[in-house]
Amino acid sequence: MIKKALSLSLVVSSLVFVLSPSAVADTAKLGQSITHMKTAPGLTTFLEGAGVILYSQGGATSAIIGDSIVAANGQIVFHIPITGSKAGRQHIGSTLVFFNTANNKEIQLRNPVINLATGVVTALLTPDSNVATTILTIPNASTVKPKIKNDRPTRSKTSAYTGVQLVIAPGVAAVISSLLGLPDGAIADGTPFGSADLTIYSAISKR
Numbered sequence: 001m002i003k004k005a006l007s008l009s010l011v012v013s014s015l016v017f018v019l020s021p022s023a024v025a026d027t028a029k030l031g032q033s034i035t036h037m038k039t040a041p042g043l044t045t046f047l048e049g050a051g052v053i054l055y056s057q058g059g060a061t062s063a064i065i066g067d068s069i070v071a072a073n074g075q076i077v078f079h080i081p082i083t084g085s086k087a088g089r090q091h092i093g094s095t096l097v098f099f100n101t102a103n104n105k106e107i108q109l110r111n112p113v114i115n116l117a118t119g120v121v122t123a124l125l126t127p128d129s130n131v132a133t134t135i136l137t138i139p140n141a142s143t144v145k146p147k148i149k150n151d152r153p154t155r156s157k158t159s160a161y162t163g164v165q166l167v168i169a170p171g172v173a174a175v176i177s178s179l180l181g182l183p184d185g186a187i188a189d190g191t192p193f194g195s196a197d198l199t200i201y202s203a204i205s206k207r
Contacts, residue, residue, distance in 0.1 A: 035080040037196035044069035044076055051102040060094040105181045116141045121166060136166045150204055159200040166193040
């Protein structure tokens with residue numbers, strides 16, 4: 001169970017999302033959007049047991065679902081603002097951190113990007129990295145469709161994507177284990193993480 005939990009925990013940190021139009025903050029204004037990502041029930045219990053904690057920096061915030069993070073079904077929800085770019089939707093400036101209290105080693109997933117078009121999640125994985133690494137895959141990327149609500153008087157549109165599934169990408173588990181100083185095999189590729197929702201606020205296209 002700890003192996004599975006660790007694998008999920010490390011996936012959690014890269015749950016950050018990309019889609020297409022431009023965005024900037026986490027308020028309901030045109031051109032803005034936000035991601036809500038929650039860990040699998042009980043994940044935080046396993047993480048705490050292994051000495052690994054996770055938290056957010058740089059604009060992202062987090063909250064606890066349930067009595068505590070060590071409750072049997074405890075969960076953490078991350079609220080992550082997205083800033084748009086030509087490449088899609090990036091959580092620019094937001095960082096999710098996994099910290100191993102046993103050895104003071106950590107992983108910082110910086111500027112994560114979720115791309116439903118390609119079905120992957122990428123992030124800068126090491127402090128000196130300037131090349132994004134594929135951290136997660138999105139098995140249901142081709143079937144996740146937005147619920148769209150148009151407000152014609154204000155020419156605004158809300159696109160809500162829900163139930164985005166995330167799993168650890170092939171070859172990533174060994175890298176994460178090494179960076180956190182965990183035993184070989186502690187993390188398994190392909191382990192499901194949980195789910196995430198993304199809401200995009202944009203202008204109705206002119207025709």
